[in-house]
Amino acid sequence: MQLNRVWLIYRAGSQAAQRQARRTGSELRAAGCEVSVAMSGLEANPFPGLLADQGDPPDLVVVLGGDGTVLGAARHMAPLQVPILCFNVGGHLGFLTHDRKLLHSGSDQSGSDELWQRLREDRFALERRLMLQALIDRGDGVPQPGDGSQDGVHLAFNDFYFRPCLDEVSPTCLLELEIDGEVVDQYRGDGLIIATPTGSTGYAMAAGGPILHPGIDAIVVNPICPMSLSSRAVVVPPRSRLGVWPLGESNRRVKLWKDGAAATLLEPGDRCVIQQARHHALMVILDQSPSYYRTLTRKLHWAGSLTSGEASPN
Secondary structure, eight states, rough: OOSSSEEEEETTTTTHHHHHHHHHHHHHTTTTTTEEEEBBBBTOOOOOHHHHHHHHHEEEEEEOOOHHHHHHHHHHHHTTTTEEEEEEOSSSSSSOOEEGGGGSSSSSSSHHHHHHHHTTOOSEEEEEEEEEEEEEEEEESSOOOOSOOOOOOOEEESSSEOOOOOOOSSSOEEEEEEEEEEEEEEEESSSSEOOOTGGGGTTTHHHTTTOTTSSSSOEEEEEEEETTTTOOEEOTTTTOOEEEESSSSSSEEEEOOOOOOOEEEEOBTTTEEEEOOOEEEEEEOOOOOOHHHHHHHHHTTOOOHTTSOOOOOO
16 A cells, blocks of 8 residues: 555544544654644534645545544545545544554554554555445435535435424424335334444444444345334345435425434425445455454443353353
8 A cells, every 4th residue: 555645534522532643643754654634523524625735635544533533534535435544542432443552552653663564565454335325306406515526415434314303393204215216115203214234333223223244235224213013124235226205294304414414404395315325435454354243242242242252152
């Protein structure tokens, strides 16, 4: 891997991440890299400014934060096919991140120097993870603003979800789902989640959806608290084209969220079309023998991780 230009993105509001960014930036500059350091959060999106200032994308994006910081980086870097290397600094669960100890395994800079040399020598793996894109059709043929793309496309690494945008009445909505041109169901309840395999361990899992291995390209469709026992989560092929319409009175607006960040508002008559994005996110994997199941047991505190961590005699 070329390491001529690296972007260091750290979690907004985290002093630990900011300190680590300064330290890592100094190490990379000492190794001959051109480094740009920026803060990322719900109120701070550094990527349009970095692209405008520098013109060309970097060779690598290093993320110092939690999963939320990773999601923001993936939405902007996946279309450019820039690899992302993530470390859990100031985050919580850290499903998508490496342990920050890998940044400095020794008391001096020898550990981090070894890390950057390892990347230059291509001693790592690249994991491709499916992303979703959403396009809003308001019936006027005018694309709505998305993630900075010219065609108005919104991107999500974890999920898109639809929730009522109402303050004065009960927070429920009625959504019609079409898959590949066929109306499948109408969901009345708290909303609808459409998730990637990566996002299956997020909001979709909390709403009772299945966990998908990230090596599977598929899409999870999961209702949120539906008012019908027959409305269940389904898993559809990655090339499926999903259309979602809000139904009901004109004031029953629905908000579309992407990876937990607000995307846009939908009114009855609008349609949101969601499908697999054109590009996968490229995640740098340093572990020589990664185990998704070990990550699940550790992060979700499954029974095996609460005991000795050893397999039972059975």
